[in-house]
Amino acid sequence: MNVCVAKIYYQLPAGMQNIFLSSYGLYLQKIRHGQQYRDFCRQVNGHLALSKGELAGVQWQGFCKLLADSRKYVPYYRKALKDISAPEVKCLDDLRKLPLLEKEVLRTSPETLVDERYEKKKLLVVHTTGTTGTPLKIYCTPDVRKKNYAFYRRFLQQAGINYSGRRATFGGRIIVPHNQKQPPFWRYSYFQKNILFSSYHLTEKNIPSYITALRKIRPEYIDTYPSSLFTLAKYAVQQGISLKGISRAIITSAETLFPEQRKIIEDVFDAQIFDQYGAAEMCVFVGQCGHGSYHVHSDYAIIEFLREDGSRAVPGEEAEVVCTGLINPVMPLIRYRIGDRAVLSDRECECGSPFPVVEKIIGRADDVILTPDGRRIGRLSPVLKGFPVKEAQYRQKVIDEIDVLLVKDQGFSVDTEKNIIMELKKRLGGKIKINIKYVEVIERSKGGKLKSIISEL
Ligand SMILES: [Zn+2]
Incomplete structure (x- = not known):
């Protein structure tokens, strides 16, 4: 939703917001589905x-195919690969002869990564902040989106989920105005059979209404940020409320799922969690199977696990994740340093999947921001989507105050700051003081990872 549309949307009564979201959902369905989508599903x-x-x-x-086309039609690779001849790359091991792609290139000149045969005006643009908080633009076509959803559907099918069933979503979008005090804190996307719950109204006072709604809806599965459903599950445990029978399965993504969160959520819902790790850059897809293993979907992307010196890590060793996406020929990302870390495994999973297993993904370990009204806000990176910001970090020492460290990019103005504060207040509420601090660089944590939230509470 762009800023103007969002402004109108928030003015509407809840019923009209449902109609708006349903129409938007219908549009998305059109982009995502159709004959080609079914063909992709069959193929994957x-x-x-x-x-x-x-x-x-x-x-x-x-x-x-991706490499050959990139050399020929993508300006960035024409230059970057000019000293490496095609016959030099004969097997996966030879990938290390190719240069790594830094996030900085995506941030500063994404257009140089777009295949010239596509007309830029006609392309879809996905805005993302990735896992490290850096705003990025990803170019693709409706076909690429369809392919992406075909992989997602396969993941759901493997988890035994009826993908066309009702779904409850707890995500990063603000679908309920922040100043709304009474339920419903959810909206309907009718054609997508999706009930979108606000992640930003989960206070002790409001949670009972969420539980009542979930009991009534009984979604086939819940698609959620771990921190959102954990807040709800913990409340239920404290109050001695069982959430059994509400849903058969839970999909978590976008944040690290901590063992404590998994245990409490699975126990109170009596449902299995299938955690998923992906990226809007469409260059990695890792999903849990019924046996709990994290499988790397190797037909979606090539994932390398590298040591600091660029050599291959062995199973059991913590390593940098470097991705080569195979599904988006519009903007090929070859050996892209996504900024996450993981541990590869040589274990064979009992589920019989042909995909390799990763022991764990370490990349997204983030703290949460606590608000004075008792909410835990997990992922703040969507706040900066589309703003001229290079990097950001949120730091909290006391309950009613946060520091926001920003590295400005070209085009940053007084208005940008105002808008960022406004976006933050929508999520954190008005009772928390927001201090914007401008810095040249943001210090990295151990392992070179930029943590988006640091909490000392
Ligand atoms: Zn498995």
Whole structure:
């Protein structure tokens, strides 16, 4: 939603907001579904029956096409790969001969990564802040989005979820105005069978209404940020309320799911969590199977696990995740340093999946911001989408105050600051003091990771 549309949306009564969201949902369905989507689904589901060797072949073929087209049609790679001849790259091991792609290139000149055969005006642009809080633009086509959803659907199917069933979502979008004091704190997207719950109204006073609504809706699955559903689950435990029978499965994504969160949520809902790790850059897809293993979907992307010196890490070793996405030929990302870390495993999963297993993803370990009215806000990076900001970090020492460290980018103005504060207040409420501090760089934590939230509470 752009700023103008959002302004109108927040003025509407709840019923009209439902109609608005449903219409928008219908538009999204159109982008995401259709005959091509069904073809993609058949294609990616077919990969599940392949042997590991056959799957490696599919991956390699996809990569060779991407590399050849990138050399020819993508300005950035024409330059970056000019000293490496095609025959030099014969197998996965040869990938290390290719340069790494820094996030800075995506941030400063994303257009140089776009295949010239596509007309930029006609492309879809996905805005993201990634896991490190840096605002980025990703170019793609409706076909690429369809392919992306085909992979997501396969993940749901593998988890035994009826993907066309009712879904409850707790995400980062502000779908209920921040000053609303009475339920409903959720809105309906009718055609998508999706009930969007606000992650920003989860106070002790409001949670009972959420529980009543969830009991009534009984979604096939709940798609949530871990921190949002954890807040609700913890309340239920404290009050001795059981949430059993509400939903059969829970999908978590976008933040690190901590063991304590998993245990409490799974216990109180009596439902299994399937955690998923992906990126709006469409260059990595990792999802949990029914046996609890995290599988790297290797037909979606090539993932390398690298040591600091660029050599390959061995299973069990913590390493940097470097991704080569295979599904977006419009903006190829080859050996992209996404900024997350993980531990590879050599374990075979009992589920029989041909996809390799990762022990854990370490990248998204973030703290939360606590608000004076007792809410835990997990992910603040959506706040900065589209703003001229290089990097950001939120620091909290006391309950009623946060420091926001910003590294400005070109085009940052007094209005930018005002708008950022306004966006933050929508999520954190009016009772917290927001101090914006401008810095040249933001200090990295151990492992070189930029933590988006640091809490000393
Ligand atoms: Zn498995």
